[in-house]
Amino acid sequence: MLPDAGTAVGRRQFVQGVTAVLTGVLGALNPLATLIPSRTWAVDLHALDPEQSAALLAMVHTIAPHDGLDDAAYALVVGAIDGDAVRSEETRSQLAAGLLGLGADFAKGSEALRVQRLQTVETSPFFQSVRIKTLMVLYGNPIAWAHFGYEGEAFSKGGYLLRGFNDLKWLPEVPPAAGGPMPV
Amino acid sequence: MSRFQQNDADVVVVIGSGAGGGTMAHELTRRGLKVVMFEAGRRQTPASFSQNPGEAFGQLTWLEPRSQSGTWDPVKTSPTLPAWHCRTVGGTTVHWTAATPRLRRYEMRARTTYGDVPGTSLADWPIEYEELKRWYLVAEKRMCVTRRNGNPGMPASNNFKVMYTGARRLGYKRVHTNYLAINSRAQDGRGFCIQQGFCVQGCKTAAKWSTLYTEIPRAEATGKLDLRTECLVTRIEHDAAGKATGVVYRDAEGREQRQKARFICLAGNAIESARLLLLSESARFPHGLANSSDQVGRNYCHHLTGFVWGVFDQPVHSYRGATLAGVVEDENVHDPKRGFVGGYHLELCALDLPTLPLVGLRYGWGREFASVMDNYRNLAGMLVNGEDMPRPGNRITLSATIKDAHGLPAAHINCEEHENDIALRAHAQKQGQRIYEAAGAKRTILSATPPATHQMGTARMSRDPALGVTTPYGRTHDVPNLFISDGSVQTTAGAANPTLTIVSLVLRQADYIGREISAGRI
Numbered sequence: 001m002l003p004d005a006g007t008a009v010g011r012r013q014f015v016q017g018v019t020a021v022l023t024g025v026l027g028a029l030n031p032l033a034t035l036i037p038s039r040t041w042a043v044d045l046h047a048l049d050p051e052q053s054a055a056l057l058a059m060v061h062t063i064a065p066h067d068g069l070d071d072a073a074y075a076l077v078v079g080a081i082d083g084d085a086v087r088s089e090e091t092r093s094q095l096a097a098g099l100l101g102l103g104a105d106f107a108k109g110s111e112a113l114r115v116q117r118l119q120t121v122e123t124s125p126f127f128q129s130v131r132i133k134t135l136m137v138l139y140g141n142p143i144a145w146a147h148f149g150y151e152g153e154a155f156s157k158g159g160y161l162l163r164g165f166n167d168l169k170w171l172p173e174v175p176p177a178a179g180g181p182m183p184v
Numbered sequence: 185m186s187r188f189q190q191n192d193a194d195v196v197v198v199i200g201s202g203a204g205g206g207t208m209a210h211e212l213t214r215r216g217l218k219v220v221m222f223e224a225g226r227r228q229t230p231a232s233f234s235q236n237p238g239e240a241f242g243q244l245t246w247l248e249p250r251s252q253s254g255t256w257d258p259v260k261t262s263p264t265l266p267a268w269h270c271r272t273v274g275g276t277t278v279h280w281t282a283a284t285p286r287l288r289r290y291e292m293r294a295r296t297t298y299g300d301v302p303g304t305s306l307a308d309w310p311i312e313y314e315e316l317k318r319w320y321l322v323a324e325k326r327m328c329v330t331r332r333n334g335n336p337g338m339p340a341s342n343n344f345k346v347m348y349t350g351a352r353r354l355g356y357k358r359v360h361t362n363y364l365a366i367n368s369r370a371q372d373g374r375g376f377c378i379q380q381g382f383c384v385q386g387c388k389t390a391a392k393w394s395t396l397y398t399e400i401p402r403a404e405a406t407g408k409l410d411l412r413t414e415c416l417v418t419r420i421e422h423d424a425a426g427k428a429t430g431v432v433y434r435d436a437e438g439r440e441q442r443q444k445a446r447f448i449c450l451a452g453n454a455i456e457s458a459r460l461l462l463l464s465e466s467a468r469f470p471h472g473l474a475n476s477s478d479q480v481g482r483n484y485c486h487h488l489t490g491f492v493w494g495v496f497d498q499p500v501h502s503y504r505g506a507t508l509a510g511v512v513e514d515e516n517v518h519d520p521k522r523g524f525v526g527g528y529h530l531e532l533c534a535l536d537l538p539t540l541p542l543v544g545l546r547y548g549w550g551r552e553f554a555s556v557m558d559n560y561r562n563l564a565g566m567l568v569n570g571e572d573m574p575r576p577g578n579r580i581t582l583s584a585t586i587k588d589a590h591g592l593p594a595a596h597i598n599c600e601e602h603e604n605d606i607a608l609r610a611h612a613q614k615q616g617q618r619i620y621e622a623a624g625a626k627r628t629i630l631s632a633t634p635p636a637t638h639q640m641g642t643a644r645m646s647r648d649p650a651l652g653v654t655t656p657y658g659r660t661h662d663v664p665n666l667f668i669s670d671g672s673v674q675t676t677a678g679a680a681n682p683t684l685t686i687v688s689l690v691l692r693q694a695d696y697i698g699r700e701i702s703a704g705r706i
């Protein structure tokens with residue numbers, strides 16, 4: 001149901017089985033809620049256990065804290081990192097050690113506490129790889145696009161030529177000599 | 185599709201299919217020459233271009249590993265991707281944003297104009313401005329550049345309205361929707377720009393000029409082009425007399441193959457062209473092919489870049505519309521009173537949401553970082569493009585640590601910023617901030633240096649064989665039937681986005697090659 005962000009279930013994952021599940025309900029105001037059959041969502045995990053996934057989810061929230069951005073977008077990041085962990089033993093052990101190092105109270109701690117803990121590991125490969133993956137996955141899915149007001153590709157709709165590329169009205173118009181005519 | 189024999193010593197080998205190689209293939213085939221063009225990447229079409237920014241990046245980008253060192257930002261901010269260019273048929277003209285300014289007269293006389301700047305290898309171009317301008321006119325016509333030859337300018341986008349308002353309030357005069365090789369009206373068998381804002385993902389309407397759907401199909405229509413995709417040239421071979429005889433390459437299955445050649449035009453992008461020359465070392469050329477000057481790979485220039493973002497109270501939706509459709513030209517002058525030599529353009533720019541945090545913002549996380557993303561709707565953007573100083577130590581070498589998929593040393597890039605580079609970029613980003621403040625920004629944000637999208641200077645032209653790799657026509661001093669046909673030949677960088685200059689120099693080079701063939705000198 002949710003856009004695939006690298007959580008494709010491979011043969012190996014079936015063998016390993018589901019190790020944890022992240023679930024939630026899309027907010028009623030989320031634009032996607034009107035487009036999909038059910039507002040409930042679930043991301044199956046195949047490497048991380050429930051404690052690890054809770055800590056990772058909290059870490060992703062702390063790296064990119066956006067009030068009002070649906071938890072489903074953050075869960076996709078956790079799902080993508082979990083997918084990396086399934087594919088790579090090295091990633092799995094790096095994650096396990098990194099998450100353990102954040103402390104058992106990390107996931108439930110205040111944002112200030114989480115920030116302070118992450119600052120102590122900021123230069124580690126563990127933190128840097130989670131940070132990069134967060135940027136790549138969090139802002140690369142339609143839930144975030146709707147939240148931040150990014151409309152994505154426009155070719156299928158005829159471009160933005162007649163759909164707002166020049167609809168800004170709060171500044172003076174540009175004189176014709178500095179711009180150009182609408183094409184015909 | 186034509187197929188020529190691998191032992192046909194009558195064919196011309198063109199390495200690379202971008203602005204330089206694609207244009208050269210067209211020029212040679214229309215003169216009746218048989219051309220085998222090698223492209224390391226696959227062939228896409230406007231229909232196959234992905235409209236998902238992350239996917240498109242993977243589809244088009246040169247992702248072979250590289251190592252790097254030095255003081256410039258990408259060492260820290262983009263360690264595995266120092267340069268962002270393409271590996272696909274059409275090369276970097278598939279993802280370019282199509283800004284086509286000309287170099288200015290003073291920039292082609294950099295050493296004379298700027299004087300002795302310690303720590304640089306500034307030199308004057310061995311070509312007069314008037315000579316290059318003649319070919320700019322031809323190239324601009326071919327590429328349907330806006331604001332030239334009666335082509336209308338692009339209409340003003342939201343993002344440009346912000347830039348224009350602020351720049352005019354600061355007193356800038358030369359502010360317009362840029363010179364772009366994008367159809368502002370239908371012509372050349374291609375439609376007009378529908379303001380998708382997906383220039384970097386490949387233009388699905390083909391309104392943007394790319395050799396993929398202009399020069400290359402025209403070359404194929406002559407029946408004289410044999411385009412070999414997913415074929416990476418790994419070595420240029422020569423005979424006992426020092427003439428190039430052909431190339432060694434890996435085909436799509438990774439098998440080693442050879443192709444004989446009458447002469448060779450190398451257009452692999454300034455990083456890979458230098459790497460290939462260095463990989464082609466031999467007993468006769470122990471430091472790399474055509475490298476008796478020891479200048480191959482040196483003087484690497486990439487332009488001084490950096491984003492400036494303005495956060496406004498009201499929506500801008502800067503991602504809507506042609507990405508680079510705006511420019512402030514006033515600072516593209518030589519005015520040492522600003523505290524540096526050379527000049528810069530401020531060019532309109534926007535990034536799609538997924539690309540913004542990866543390329544357009546300084547390293548960061550937490551609330552400060554997130555607050556920029558939260559303002560995505562209300563963000564206006566521009567990109568500095570300034571002249572960087574050529575330095576002998578800023579160079580491409582063969583990596584001691586990283587190898588490519590075939591086990592060959594990858595390119596290593598060393599880049600030390602000159603104090604002039606730092607001063608120019610600081611001035612340019614400050615002016616960008618002032619523009620947005622004048623337009624009412626409540627906050628401005630500066631980026632680090634993103635991965636380099638312009639590669640120049642690694643086989644520079646010079647009349648003196650001791651000081652440069654090629655003649656003023658891009659013919660290597662050491663190997664008379666080897667030509668360099670990309671941005672590598674630029675003696676200095678200037679502040680002009682390089683594609684128009686590359687195409688113009690290649691058109692001029694092809695004309696020269698035609699004359700040399702007629703005279704029996706090739």
